[in-house]
Amino acid sequence: MGIRDVLSGVGSHYDRKLGTERGVRAQDLLREAPNELVSCVPSGLEIKASGGQGSATFTPWIGFYDPRETVSSQEGIYVVYIFAEDMRSVSLILNQGVSMLKRKHGIEGAIAILESTAQGIVHALPDDLVRRWRVDVDLKSSKSWRQRAYVAGSILVRDYELEDLPSEAELRADLREMVDVYRIAIDIKNRVPGDRGAEAVDRNAANYIANKVVGVRRFEEFKPKDSEAYRVFLKGRALSKGRNHERLVNDFAAHVQRGGFHPATVGASPRDLVVYRDEIEWLVEAKYVAEGNHREAVRQAIGQLLEYRFCLYGKGFYPCLIALFSEDVGDLFRQLLESVEICVIWRQGEEWSGSDRAKEWGFVSR
Known part of the structure; x- marks a missing residue:
């Protein structure tokens, strides 16, 4: 032809x-x-x-x-x-x-x-x-x-x-x-x-x-701590992972695989999950929201996603970033995450919901 x-x-x-x-x-x-x-x-x-x-x-x-x-x-x-x-x-x-x-x-x-x-x-x-x-x-x-x-x-x-x-x-x-x-x-x-x-x-x-008027009010309380506090913070996070966290990651991996994506955890550590389709890679950080503490979960997700992208990827390659939560973190924190180019996805009962970016990429339908 x-x-x-x-x-x-x-x-x-x-x-x-x-x-x-x-x-x-x-x-x-x-x-x-x-x-x-x-x-x-x-x-x-x-x-x-x-x-x-x-x-x-x-x-x-x-x-x-x-x-x-x-x-x-x-x-x-x-x-x-x-x-x-x-x-x-x-x-x-x-x-x-x-x-x-x-x-x-x-x-x-x-x-x-x-x-x-x-x-x-x-x-x-x-x-x-x-x-x-x-x-x-x-x-x-x-x-x-x-x-x-x-x-x-x-x-x-x-x-x-x-x-x-x-x-x-x-x-x-x-x-x-x-x-x-x-x-x-x-x-x-x-x-x-x-x-x-x-x-x-x-x-x-x-x-x-x-x-451009983006309609997002500035959240002044979101500021990084000093490096020592941050290292202790990450250690605490690593020790706190449990069955709820792993269940969240496993369920989401199964969900995206049904949608034609390719999830991977082998070799991903310390990353929770990476997802591939064609030439695109998504870096996923999962957070089980304990006792409704949305702020802490969002802070951890942002810090770790940005750290992993900076430390684990070569110069000039930028994976797409996804913060995955066990529940909706609320409109303000969704806007905060999207303002730093982090897609937001959360569990909604037995289904998954997410931001407009998550819908555009095909991870969720609502």
């Missing part, structure tokens, strides 16, 4: 309600796409495709990555075919990853960075080159933050109606040209100074976040 066959096949058969299982025609085509397209693209690119993880995505995609820049749609610049939600069109986009930015800045800050970076690169590209492409995209979707990020991160775009796709030769020529632009954009991103550079992008994002 060539590019035209793959795009047409996915567009004709994709149905989000059918899920992501093997045997679903469009999902199988997406899984086969990297092997089918390897001869259609310039050498040196990695190819990945997805129709969703766990649940099917609103906008399936096929991505092309230059390893000098990134090998994942989580960060950096990459080329991608993204299908519109109504499955009437597909767009070839020079786009940017959002996941890493979202962990650091939140979704609104990440979108500000994506938009600023896209504008800077477009301004630095030759005008005659830019005129050959669109600079905006409409995926016919407003369903989630991810689709918003695709739009915000788009640098250059070419749209195709699935009922009237160009010839295979034209599609290949467009993709080769986009890859050429991609490699220029990588160089621009790495060298452009001033108001088009990464420092300005980060500054714009910081200003955006600083001026």
Whole structure:
């Protein structure tokens, strides 16, 4: 199969309600796409495709990555075919990853960075080159933050109606040209100074976040103790773990495994649990809330998650953080945890509940 066959096949058969299982025609085509397209693209690119993880995505995609820049749609610049939600069109986009930015800045800050970076690169590209492409995209979707990020991160775009796709030769020529632009954009991103550079992008994002009304009141009592007190504190925590704690970890591990994630405890110590899916790792710290002492449980969870991330992971790799509780810790503490990019999940009777981030990642449904 060539590019035209793959795009047409996915567009004709994709149905989000059918899920992501093997045997679903469009999902199988997406899984086969990297092997089918390897001869259609310039050498040196990695190819990945997805129709969703766990649940099917609103906008399936096929991505092309230059390893000098990134090998994942989580960060950096990459080329991608993204299908519109109504499955009437597909767009070839020079786009940017959002996941890493979202962990650091939140979704609104990440979108500000994506938009600023896209504008800077477009301004630095030759005008005659830019005129050959669109600079905006409409995926016919407003369903989630991810689709918003695709739009915000788009640098250059070419749209195709699935009922009237160009010839295979034209599609290949467009993709080769986009890859050429991609490699220029990588160089621009790495060298452009001033108001088009990464420092300005980060500054714009910081200003955006600083001026955003988040509706969370400052919790001045949450301050770290001195190092000696902290070491004693951790020892006390280690000694206090018991059956309730282990039951909480084991039950949650079983829950996420049913949801298609891969939990692991062997080799994780002193971490309670790590969870994997595809290229993403989640670091989980579990707290059994004793006698309703939410404050102490939250303090321990924050301190340990940040300590483990700093001490146990290599520079530049940041696992997603999850604080797991035996009960709801209340609105104030949920907001505190989310303000430092820690996802919150808690036991709700026989079920699990969590923050919006937990729902977005697919760990809970409510």
